[in-house]
Amino acid sequence: MKLPKETQRYCPYCKKHTVQTISTAKQRSRSATHPLSRGSTARLRLRGLRRGSGNQGRYSKPAVKNWKRKTKVTKRITIVYTCKECKKSKGIKKAIRSSRIEIGQTVSK
Ligand SMILES: [Zn+2]
Incomplete structure (x- = not known):
């Protein structure tokens, strides 16, 4: 996927359209307890997680690597827009x- 280095986009902090640079969020390494978990914050919020207190249904299970195989070829890449003004x-x-x-010329996997 190819993306430009900069784009004109709405900034919710400036409350207007500004020039914003595009970068990717750093991939966090998979944890030992949940090596294949789908850990996006949007998904967690949809499931009612990432808020409140307590155990939130997290109890101990056998390690996922013992009964699942990694087959995914692509990764979820989060794009981060940084406003040039603020x-x-x-x-x-x-x-x-x-x-x-590909952002501009630099390639990140
Ligand atoms: Zn801004």
């Missing part, structure tokens, strides 16, 4: 599924 950044709500992404 230097604040905002990620998109839904991550894009892509094997590699």
